[in-house]
Amino acid sequence: GDLGKYEQQIYYGEKTEQYSIVGGPQKELDYEEDGEKTTSYQGNSGVSLSNAFNRAAYAVAFSEPQILYSGAIGDGSRILYNRTPKERVEAVAPWLTIDGDAYPAVVNHRIQWVVDAYTTTNGYPYASRTTLGDTTADSLTTNQRAVVAQQNQVNYIRNSVKATVDAYDGTVKLYEWDTKDPVLKTWRKAFPGTVQPRADIPQQLMDHLRYPQDLFKVQRELLTRYHVTNPAQFYSGSDAWQVPDDPTNKESGAVPPYYLSIKMPDQPAQKFSLTTTFTPKGRPDLGAFMAVDADAASKDYGTIRLLRVTTTVKGPGQVQSELNGNDDVAEFVRNLKGTDSDIEYGNLLTVPLEGGFLYIEPVYTRGGTQNYPLLRKVAASYGSKTVFENSLGEALNSVFGVTGPGTTQPPAETTRPPGTTQPPATGDAALKKAIADAQKAYAEGEAALKKQDWTAYGKAQADLQDALQRAAAAQPKPGSTSDAGNSGKADKSSGAGDG
Known part of the structure; x- marks a missing residue:
C-alpha cells in the first residue's frame, strides 16, 4: 500500500x-x-x-x-498538446483501436497511464459484426470514457496490446499482450520496433494489468444471443437476454460492468473479476450473471464464468423499484425536502451468494457549499427482503434477519474436554456468528483503508466474503416457506474469454 x-x-x-x-x-x-x-x-x-x-x-x-x-x-x-493518454496512443499507433477507460498506476516511481488497445477488423469470415460505439456505451460513458473509433464495425477484436503513457513527459510504450494474434504479428512486421515483446513488461506494471472493460462489453453483448445452443431457440430468440438498463442513473443507459473481488461457485477463493448481469429479453427478472477473471497474474485470466438463473430472482431494476417504494426510503426522501441536499444512488452491486444473489447499494446525499457526496444509507436485498439501513453492518443484520443492537456478539462458546474441537454453530447461532464476523471484517477493512494498509484491507475483504457466504448458508434453503421462489438457483458454465 x-x-x-x-x-x-x-x-x-x-x-x-x-x-x-x-x-x-x-x-x-x-x-x-x-x-x-x-x-x-x-x-x-x-x-x-x-x-x-x-x-x-x-x-x-x-x-x-x-x-x-x-x-x-x-x-x-x-x-x-495531444495530452490525453488515448490521443497519444492513437497518434503512435493509429492501426490500434483504443479502449475507453485508461487507468493510472505507479510504476518505477512514475505515474503511468495504462491503456488497453485492440487489433480489429470487419472482414473475419463467418463472424457477426457489431458497432463498437453502440456496444460499449453504458450509463457511465462520457466523451472521456468512450472508445476511440466508435463508428467502427468489427467482427474480430483482440486485446493484443497493453500501452503506457507517462503522466509527466508523455512517453508512450506499446507492449505485446496477445502473442498469438496474427493481425498484431502483421502490424509488427509493417512497423518493426513499435511494439515491445511481452517479456519486456516490467513486473511492477504487470501487477496492475487487468481485463479491459470494452472487450468485456462486446463479449457480453454477443452472449445475449450466442449463449443459446439450440438452433430453434436461437433463431426464434425465445431464450435471448439483454443487458439491463442502469436503474441508479437518471440518464439511463446499460448497467456498467463492475470490478469486484468475488468467489464464484466453482472457485476455492475470491478472484478479482469483472462482472455484469443479464435479464431475459423483455423481462425485468435476473437471467444470468457473468464474471471474467480480471487479474493478469492469474492462470485463469480471461476465463468467463456464466451463472444461469433457473428460478425467479429479482433483477436490478426490480430491486431498485422495491427500494424506491420502501417506507424507510420514502421517509428519508421526505426529510431531505426543504434542505439543500439531493439523494444520489451509488452503484447497485450484485454478488452471487449460496445459490442466490445479494444486492448492495450505497446511498449518498449531495449538496451545500461543498457539493460532494456523503454516504448516508446502505440498501441491501437478498431473497424476498429489501432493507434500508445506516451502515453495511446494519443492512446485513437486517436482510439476514438478525435482531438486536448494531454490533451482534457471537454466541458464547461452551467448555469442551481437552483434545476436542468446537463443532460449527448451526441455525440461528451460525447466522448470528456469521453476521458478527462480517461486521468485524467490515470494520477492520475500513480501518485498514484509512491507514492505506492494503494487505490488511485485502485480508478483511476475504474475511467479509467468507462471513457473507456463511450467513447465506445459514438462511432457509431455496424452496422453504420464507424464501420460496426468491433465493434463486444458478447453473454455471465457463469458457475462454480471450477475444
Whole structure:
C-alpha cells in the first residue's frame, strides 16, 4: 500500500484536453504549504518555443497571438498538446483501436497511464459484426470514457496490446499482450520496433494489468444471443437476454460492468473479476450473471464464468423499484425536502451468494457549499427482503434477519474436554456468528483503508466474503416457506474469454 517516492506532477492525463505552455520564464504553482511552492517543467516532450519561428507557427495554429508576444514565454518554454493518454496512443499507433477507460498506476516511481488497445477488423469470415460505439456505451460513458473509433464495425477484436503513457513527459510504450494474434504479428512486421515483446513488461506494471472493460462489453453483448445452443431457440430468440438498463442513473443507459473481488461457485477463493448481469429479453427478472477473471497474474485470466438463473430472482431494476417504494426510503426522501441536499444512488452491486444473489447499494446525499457526496444509507436485498439501513453492518443484520443492537456478539462458546474441537454453530447461532464476523471484517477493512494498509484491507475483504457466504448458508434453503421462489438457483458454465 505504500506508494513510495514518485513523480506526482501530471502533465498528461484524462482531462488535459487543451494545449499547455510550460517551462521557461513563467514558474508554475506546485502546491501551497507555508507559502506557495513553485516548479518548472523539466521534461523533453512537446515542442520548444525558444525561437520566434516556432512561436509564430503555433500562434497561427492555435489562433492565439499571445503565444508570439507574451513575456512569460521564452527560453526553455515548451508547448504540449495531444495530452490525453488515448490521443497519444492513437497518434503512435493509429492501426490500434483504443479502449475507453485508461487507468493510472505507479510504476518505477512514475505515474503511468495504462491503456488497453485492440487489433480489429470487419472482414473475419463467418463472424457477426457489431458497432463498437453502440456496444460499449453504458450509463457511465462520457466523451472521456468512450472508445476511440466508435463508428467502427468489427467482427474480430483482440486485446493484443497493453500501452503506457507517462503522466509527466508523455512517453508512450506499446507492449505485446496477445502473442498469438496474427493481425498484431502483421502490424509488427509493417512497423518493426513499435511494439515491445511481452517479456519486456516490467513486473511492477504487470501487477496492475487487468481485463479491459470494452472487450468485456462486446463479449457480453454477443452472449445475449450466442449463449443459446439450440438452433430453434436461437433463431426464434425465445431464450435471448439483454443487458439491463442502469436503474441508479437518471440518464439511463446499460448497467456498467463492475470490478469486484468475488468467489464464484466453482472457485476455492475470491478472484478479482469483472462482472455484469443479464435479464431475459423483455423481462425485468435476473437471467444470468457473468464474471471474467480480471487479474493478469492469474492462470485463469480471461476465463468467463456464466451463472444461469433457473428460478425467479429479482433483477436490478426490480430491486431498485422495491427500494424506491420502501417506507424507510420514502421517509428519508421526505426529510431531505426543504434542505439543500439531493439523494444520489451509488452503484447497485450484485454478488452471487449460496445459490442466490445479494444486492448492495450505497446511498449518498449531495449538496451545500461543498457539493460532494456523503454516504448516508446502505440498501441491501437478498431473497424476498429489501432493507434500508445506516451502515453495511446494519443492512446485513437486517436482510439476514438478525435482531438486536448494531454490533451482534457471537454466541458464547461452551467448555469442551481437552483434545476436542468446537463443532460449527448451526441455525440461528451460525447466522448470528456469521453476521458478527462480517461486521468485524467490515470494520477492520475500513480501518485498514484509512491507514492505506492494503494487505490488511485485502485480508478483511476475504474475511467479509467468507462471513457473507456463511450467513447465506445459514438462511432457509431455496424452496422453504420464507424464501420460496426468491433465493434463486444458478447453473454455471465457463469458457475462454480471450477475444
